[in-house]
Amino acid sequence: MLFSDEDVARQINEKFEPVWVSVRDVPTVTIDFGKGHKLTRTLHGNVATYVLTADGTIIDVLPGLYESAQYLAQLNQLWWVHHYAARTRVPSAFLADYHDEQARAIQTSGKAKVVKPFADMSKMSIEISTKTILRTTGSSYPSEVLRVAKSAEMVDRPDFSKPGQLKHWRKLYEDTDINENERRGQIHMILSKRPNAKPGDVTKEIYRDVLHADIDDPYLGLQETLFRDYPFQEDRPVSSGKTSQKHG
Amino acid sequence: MARRVVKNIALLAILAASAAGMQAFASEPTDAPALRSKVFKIPDMSKSRIELPVKGLIGDLRMPVASDSRAKGIEISKAPASRNSARSLDSQKPALKPASSQKVEPGKVRWHKAIQTAMDASAQSGKPVLLFQMMGRLDDRFC
Structure with a gap:
């Protein structure tokens, strides 16, 4: 639905070379109520948006679902990080500094710094560094996104058959706040240690540790919950007795 | 018994x-x-x-x-007999099978067909690549 938004699509088409990939099939549940009445829903369909250079190096990652205005604002900032990185002498060192700085900002103030646009077009000839492109914003709680989430115009159960209802979905705003102020910090920590990482280097770690969906595990880390009290041994998967191999 | x-x-x-x-x-x-x-x-x-x-x-x-x-009714298929972590992400078999795969339009974004194509285009245009990673498929109804 996010990519059906005219403004989101237009800005992505203008500023990026977009591509989507599937990391695995999404789990679904079907509940058969009998007499042909079946309910099918997806579960745990986690997503991540990477911004990459032409050689596939990760500039940054937006974890999870965002509401459209914040998604575009963050993508715009990452466009600028990509722009600046290409103009530094050692892009990997610049990216390591950028992620380190943002991880610290989120840890200390609960909020990332904002990437300044046009920082390299100043009248003064300046060397691009995190000091020149990042600016601190006033720390406040709740965040602006969370304030919007609590506003009266938000609804818990939007009617998705009507256009524009996504903009009023409270949970999307709450998730955006968690993504920006919690998950994003984890992403910066991962990438500050691996500034040259390609998506294949960190995807499993991001899904397992940030999005809490271990894509190496056929049961997405839910095997114990699914089978702990289940009495019929013969129905259990072969590896159900083993401890999950995560968080190594 | x-x-x-x-x-x-x-x-x-x-x-x-x-x-x-x-x-x-x-x-x-x-x-x-x-x-x-x-x-x-x-x-x-x-x-x-x-x-x-x-x-x-x-x-x-x-x-x-x-x-x-x-x-x-929670339809849970049998787990694969063995798991090979070296397989590519796309080739991993899910444990929970989708019940159907109705195709839908993946939004109004003009998506490249493959990541390499997007990277090649990025080298030409100078624009960054936007890689949207997901479980499921953007062109499936259940994604």
């Missing part, structure tokens, strides 16, 4: 719980909506708040009758 006994006990538990549930509906009709929501609470199907509904769903299904989900 022991297995059969366990199965019989479980079956009795299902029947007892089902009967108790029906009695509850029958004896207190005015409370029926509240009871219904407790016995079969409609889970939060939205994707944390949005992204982490799974345990809640399982908890809800397991709560009233331990074996209901098994008997009536």
Whole structure:
């Protein structure tokens, strides 16, 4: 639905070379109520948006679902990080500094710094560094996104058959706040240690540790919950007795 | 023999719980909506708040009758006999099979067909690549 938004699509088409990939099939549940009445829903369909250079190096990652205005604002900032990185002498060192700085900002103030646009077009000839492109914003709680989430115009159960209802979905705003102020910090920590990482280097770690969906595990880390009290041994998967191999 | 006994006990538990549930509906009709929501609470199907509904769903299904989900319908396929972590991400077989795969338009974004194509285009245009990673497929209804 996010990519059906005219403004989101237009800005992505203008500023990026977009591509989507599937990391695995999404789990679904079907509940058969009998007499042909079946309910099918997806579960745990986690997503991540990477911004990459032409050689596939990760500039940054937006974890999870965002509401459209914040998604575009963050993508715009990452466009600028990509722009600046290409103009530094050692892009990997610049990216390591950028992620380190943002991880610290989120840890200390609960909020990332904002990437300044046009920082390299100043009248003064300046060397691009995190000091020149990042600016601190006033720390406040709740965040602006969370304030919007609590506003009266938000609804818990939007009617998705009507256009524009996504903009009023409270949970999307709450998730955006968690993504920006919690998950994003984890992403910066991962990438500050691996500034040259390609998506294949960190995807499993991001899904397992940030999005809490271990894509190496056929049961997405839910095997114990699914089978702990289940009495019929013969129905259990072969590896159900083993401890999950995560968080190594 | 022991297995059969366990199965019989479980079956009795299902029947007892089902009967108790029906009695509850029958004896207190005015409370029926509240009871219904407790016995079969409609889970939060939205994707944390949005992204982490799974345990809640399982908890809800397991709560009233331990074996209901098994008997009536969470379709869980057999796990693969062996797992090979060296396989590519796309080739990994899921444990929970999608029930259908109706195709839909993946939004109004002009997506490249493959990541290498997007990277090649990026080298030409100077624009960064936007890689949208997901479970499922953007052009499937259930994604």
